[in-house]
Amino acid sequence: MPKSLYEKVFDRHVVRPLTGGQHQLFIGLHLIHEVTSPPAFQDLRDRGLTVRHPERTFATQDHANPTTSLLRPYADRENEGQVQALERNVEAFGIRYFSPERGEHGIVHVIGPELGLTQPGMTIACGDSHTPTHGAFGAIAFGIGTSQIRDVLATQTLVMEKLKVRRIEITGRLRPGVYAKDVALHLINVMGAKGGVGFAHEFAGPVVERFSMEERMTLCNMAIEGGARCGYVNPDATTYAWLRGRPYVPGGAAWERAVRDWDSIRSDIDAPYDDLVTIDGSTIEPMVTWGVSVDQSVPVTGTIPTDTEDAGIADAADFMGWQPGQAIAGTPIDVAFIGSCTNGRLSDFQAVADLLAGRDLKVAPHVKALIVPGSQQVRNELVARGLDKLFVTAGFEFREAGCSMCLAINPDRLEGRQVCASSSNRNFKGRQGSPTGRTLLMSPVMVAAAAIAGAVTDPRTLFGTLQ
Amino acid sequence: MAHRSRISGTALVLRGNDIDTDRIIPARFLKGVSFAGLEAHVFADERSALRARSRMHPFDDAQRRGARILVVNKNFGCGSSREHAPQALQRWGIAAVVGESFGDIFAGNSVAIGMPCLRVSERDAALLQEAVEADGARTFAVDLEEKTIRSGNLVVPVDLSDGARAQLLEGTWDATAVLLAAGPQIEKTAARLPYLNGWA
Ligand code: SF4
Numbered sequence: 001m002p003k004s005l006y007e008k009v010f011d012r013h014v015v016r017p018l019t020g021g022q023h024q025l026f027i028g029l030h031l032i033h034e035v036t037s038p039p040a041f042q043d044l045r046d047r048g049l050t051v052r053h054p055e056r057t058f059a060t061q062d063h064a065n066p067t068t069s070l071l072r073p074y075a076d077r078e079n080e081g082q083v084q085a086l087e088r089n090v091e092a093f094g095i096r097y098f099s100p101e102r103g104e105h106g107i108v109h110v111i112g113p114e115l116g117l118t119q120p121g122m123t124i125a126c127g128d129s130h131t132p133t134h135g136a137f138g139a140i141a142f143g144i145g146t147s148q149i150r151d152v153l154a155t156q157t158l159v160m161e162k163l164k165v166r167r168i169e170i171t172g173r174l175r176p177g178v179y180a181k182d183v184a185l186h187l188i189n190v191m192g193a194k195g196g197v198g199f200a201h202e203f204a205g206p207v208v209e210r211f212s213m214e215e216r217m218t219l220c221n222m223a224i225e226g227g228a229r230c231g232y233v234n235p236d237a238t239t240y241a242w243l244r245g246r247p248y249v250p251g252g253a254a255w256e257r258a259v260r261d262w263d264s265i266r267s268d269i270d271a272p273y274d275d276l277v278t279i280d281g282s283t284i285e286p287m288v289t290w291g292v293s294v295d296q297s298v299p300v301t302g303t304i305p306t307d308t309e310d311a312g313i314a315d316a317a318d319f320m321g322w323q324p325g326q327a328i329a330g331t332p333i334d335v336a337f338i339g340s341c342t343n344g345r346l347s348d349f350q351a352v353a354d355l356l357a358g359r360d361l362k363v364a365p366h367v368k369a370l371i372v373p374g375s376q377q378v379r380n381e382l383v384a385r386g387l388d389k390l391f392v393t394a395g396f397e398f399r400e401a402g403c404s405m406c407l408a409i410n411p412d413r414l415e416g417r418q419v420c421a422s423s424s425n426r427n428f429k430g431r432q433g434s435p436t437g438r439t440l441l442m443s444p445v446m447v448a449a450a451a452i453a454g455a456v457t458d459p460r461t462l463f464g465t466l467q
Numbered sequence: 468m469a470h471r472s473r474i475s476g477t478a479l480v481l482r483g484n485d486i487d488t489d490r491i492i493p494a495r496f497l498k499g500v501s502f503a504g505l506e507a508h509v510f511a512d513e514r515s516a517l518r519a520r521s522r523m524h525p526f527d528d529a530q531r532r533g534a535r536i537l538v539v540n541k542n543f544g545c546g547s548s549r550e551h552a553p554q555a556l557q558r559w560g561i562a563a564v565v566g567e568s569f570g571d572i573f574a575g576n577s578v579a580i581g582m583p584c585l586r587v588s589e590r591d592a593a594l595l596q597e598a599v600e601a602d603g604a605r606t607f608a609v610d611l612e613e614k615t616i617r618s619g620n621l622v623v624p625v626d627l628s629d630g631a632r633a634q635l636l637e638g639t640w641d642a643t644a645v646l647l648a649a650g651p652q653i654e655k656t657a658a659r660l661p662y663l664n665g666w667a
Contacts, residue, residue, distance in 0.1 A: 021630050022634075028660060038501070078498035081499075082500060131548075142572075144572070148579060227545065258661070258662070258666045312485065428490065435493070
């Protein structure tokens with residue numbers, strides 16, 4: 001019987017069926033961070049349980065650390081408290097911890113792939129909704145809550161229902177100046193923020209096949225914003241080239257055996273799907289969100305919707321303070337943020353640097369612009385390439401690695417009604433720290449254009465023809 | 468663990484689609500190392516924003532303080548995986564959420580703490596919301612056995628996955644014990660996985 005990758009991987013990991021059509025599913029890789037794991041460890045202790053497979057759980061800190069200095073103790077007592085709890089837990093239960101002290105930390109969804117921990121055919125769970133990022137490698141990866149973190153720690157398994165599978169084919173060719181982030185925002189706009197509820201999304205088609213691994217990660221990262229609990233891309237030569245030689249990836253004869261296995265888990269050509277969607281990639285424009293739900297977006301050349309009958313649109317326009325019909329381009333911004341697990345990888349910063357280089361462009365004087373690498377390794381590579389200097393010369397602040405302004409849990413936050421052009425993944429009310437702050441999601445290149453112009457701008461105009 | 472087949476009490480209405488978990492519990496309340504005290508901060512920013520406009524959020528309505536059933540619209544609990552969101556609602560007093568649809572992770576997290584998320588049609592959500600708003604003292608009873616929510620002669624069918632329903636009816640929503648019962652079968656599965664065995 002032909003099967004999709006989702007089914008093949010799911011079936012391999014079934015420990016046993018449970019009642020009500022549920023399954024006990026083995027989790028091959030468990031990633032933890034300082035914010036959602038402390039109550040799970042406490043629960044474990046309260047129940048007298050231990051970690052069943054400490055060698056399959058890996059920890060880092062990302063959400064809470066400041067990005068100005070990693071000197072301990074952190075000024076924020078609660079941030080410091082969460083990190084200390086993590087340190088105690090990894091010590092007590094023998095879990096490998098990628099720490100700032102060893103220069104190994106970073107956003108959990110950036111370091112997993114970077115280290116080669118993330119591999120095709122795995123089940124991957126993390127107490128974080130952007131875990132589908134790892135699906136870029138052909139893994140079944142999903143976010144879990146704290147009670148489920150406890151379950152994975154105690155048993156290395158979870159109670160899971162099989163999701164339906166939708167194949168999303170992106171055909172044609174992207175136009176210049178259109179990036180993976182624009183594809184993700186476009187898909188969510190077309191299918192709605194809840195379009196993927198109950199589904200795993202298989203991303204396919206020529207555009208996805210041509211994507212680099214980092215672009216695939218950006219696309220899969222935002223699967224959850226379209227409601228899908230997991231998203232993935234079938235592994236191929238691009239995947240293998242990216243993985244080869246990474247610390248946790250096997251070498252020699254084991255590599256050959258691994259590749260054969262990874263080839264075998266690809267979706268069969270005649271695999272059945274519960275739904276099939278085709279999107280013409282050549283129609284996608286550089287996208288920007290205008291509202292408070294990720295599906296509320298328009299092309300950068302577009303205008304704020306006029307459908308004020310729709311309560312969701314009216315509420316969002318009111319919160320944001322826009323007039324219906326107003327052009328999104330030209331909207332002044334106060335803060336520009338390039339980073340996060342969506343767009344905080346090397347290629348994201350390199351793309352921006354390539355456009356800045358030799359153009360003598362400067363961040364507008366009233367804009368606070370942050371470059372926040374997704375991991376220490378990304379940061380080191382940017383420094384090695386001299387891009388830190390390039391960014392600083394252009395007027396950006398070059399920070400330490402972390403989640404930073406994606407989520408208001410560390411010291412990087414919006415204030416008051418500030419408008420932020422952000423390469424992150426959520427424009428929810430209050431997401432960036434100020435209850436009345438406003439977030440416009442876009443690609444890193446469009447954030448850079450906004451930082452320079454001081455307002456939302458079509459990067460194709462500002463930078464000239466884009467590749 | 469106790470079975471959970473019937474949940475009854477007064478209800479509370481929260482209108483709107485795509486109410487994400489950042490709104491249910493803003494991120495700054497995720498800085499602790501336990502869930503204790505989260506009930507005080509449920510919908511914190513929305514409540515204070517409305518107060519500033521001299522309007523009242525449903526969670527500030529003293530008459531609804533004892534409500535146990537929350538009636539919402541579409542895609543409630545989308546976004547962040549934070550279990551803090553259902554924890555805050557449950558600690559506030561909510562025992563069941565009824566709505567048109569839910570974020571997958573939120574619904575899973577809710578079941579894991581014994582708080583079902585029950586789906587109803589758009590029409591029935593409107594019907595229930597009107598009934599609650601017309602009479603705050605009116606009580607409703609969710610029956611998981613027969614998959615309904617009832618109040619007087621109003622009977623509305625509710626839906627939830629068979630798995631979640633079984634967990635609640637059997638009292639196994641806290642899954643750790645069930646999962647541990649698989650014993651060595653867990654390691655047997657691990658022994659079959661190519662990537663844990665050098666792809667041999
Ligand atoms: S960068 Fe943002 S979305 Fe990604 S893990 Fe950090 S807080 Fe979550």
